[in-house]
Amino acid sequence: MRDFYGITLDRPLMLGTAQYPSPAVMERAFRASGAAVATVSLRREAGGGQDFWHLVESLGMRVLPNTAGCHSVKEAVTTAQMAREVFGTPWIKLEVIGHADTLQPDPFGLLEAARILCAEGFEVFPYCTEDLVLAERLVAAGCRVLMPWGAPIGTGLGLVNPYGLRALRAQFPEVTLVVDAGLGLPSQAAAAMEMGYDGVLLNTAVAKAADPVEMARAFGLAVQAGAAAHCAGPMPPREMAAPSTPLLGKAWLE
Amino acid sequence: MRITLNDEPREVAAATLAQALDELGFGGARVATAVNGSFVPAPARAGHPLAEGDRLEVLAPMQGG
Numbered sequence: 506m507r508d509f510y511g512i513t514l515d516r517p518l519m520l521g522t523a524q525y526p527s528p529a530v531m532e533r534a535f536r537a538s539g540a541a542v543a544t545v546s547l548r549r550e551a552g553g554g555q556d557f558w559h560l561v562e563s564l565g566m567r568v569l570p571n572t573a574g575c576h577s578v579k580e581a582v583t584t585a586q587m588a589r590e591v592f593g594t595p596w597i598k599l600e601v602i603g604h605a606d607t608l609q610p611d612p613f614g615l616l617e618a619a620r621i622l623c624a625e626g627f628e629v630f631p632y633c634t635e636d637l638v639l640a641e642r643l644v645a646a647g648c649r650v651l652m653p654w655g656a657p658i659g660t661g662l663g664l665v666n667p668y669g670l671r672a673l674r675a676q677f678p679e680v681t682l683v684v685d686a687g688l689g690l691p692s693q694a695a696a697a698m699e700m701g702y703d704g705v706l707l708n709t710a711v712a713k714a715a716d717p718v719e720m721a722r723a724f725g726l727a728v729q730a731g732a733a734a735h736c737a738g739p740m741p742p743r744e745m746a747a748p749s750t751p752l753l754g755k756a757w758l759e
Numbered sequence: 760m761r762i763t764l765n766d767e768p769r770e771v772a773a774a775t776l777a778q779a780l781d782e783l784g785f786g787g788a789r790v791a792t793a794v795n796g797s798f799v800p801a802p803a804r805a806g807h808p809l810a811e812g813d814r815l816e817v818l819a820p821m822q823g824g
Binding site for chain 2: 549
């Protein structure tokens with residue numbers, strides 16, 4: 506299993522805590538998923554924060570706070586600093602959003618914020634694209650985990666650029682890679698794991714399913730299947746058919 | 760003294776950030792604070808004076824993806 510800043514995760518699944526029909530459904534979904542990490546955020550305290558925190562604590566999972574919704578480097582860095590204190594972890598899912606419609610990361614702001622946070626001792630999980638040059642710069646800045654998107658957040662479109670994701674995997678064999686965002690189906694999570702990704706992070710696909718608990722279970726099974734398939738070494742595809750049943754010994758029946 | 764708490768105008772008697780948190784009902788809560796856009800770590804709250812018009816942000820754990 507891959508190293509997440511010195512931590513080995515039992516299961517390669519990170520699950521978000523937002524948008525569930527109720528806290529009880531969220532709790533059951535987490536238990537059914539077998540997720541190893543719960544993502545959380547920081548927002549203005551309006552009364553529900555403390556209860557929510559007790560629920561997350563009761564899950565007994567590692568938490569990954571995010572800087573969701575931040576559009577500037579300063580906002581993201583300050584949010585990360587506040588998250589480190591509240592959640593007691595150096596882990597930060599760094600989001601610096603650059604585009605309103607696609608929520609595409611701002612690669613320039615992301616890199617700047619990653620440099621600042623790595624220098625301050627954070628263990629940064631940057632939400633990025635599959636851009637190879639950006640990835641290289643983020644690694645040079647000190648990131649040991651990268652989290653490229655599968656598709657824009659909340660779309661459920663899956664792995665829209667499999668070529669780019671495969672290229673990223675091939676270029677950075679030593680870096681821990683997690684597909685973050687855009688997944689809609691367990692088969693897409695399995696596909697990411699089959700490519701050799703070290704984990705997937707998702708939220709909406711589970712929380713907005715008709716039955717979030719069952720969908721969480723399905724994603725848990727899918728990431729295990731995909732990881733096992735990758736370890737097993739998939740056969741190379743070919744264009745033409747090749748019979749699997751031996752021809753030798755076939756009867757003459759004309 | 761008039762300040763804003765999470766973008767809402769509030770009147771406080773507190774002289775420091777730590778006192779203001781107690782006065783505003785956050786004593787003991789798991790929150791992080793920023794004043795005028797800059798993070799103020801918990802150990803620094805008692806020594807952080809508040810001034811008229813300060814913008815106080817009090818953030819808590821919340822759902823996220």
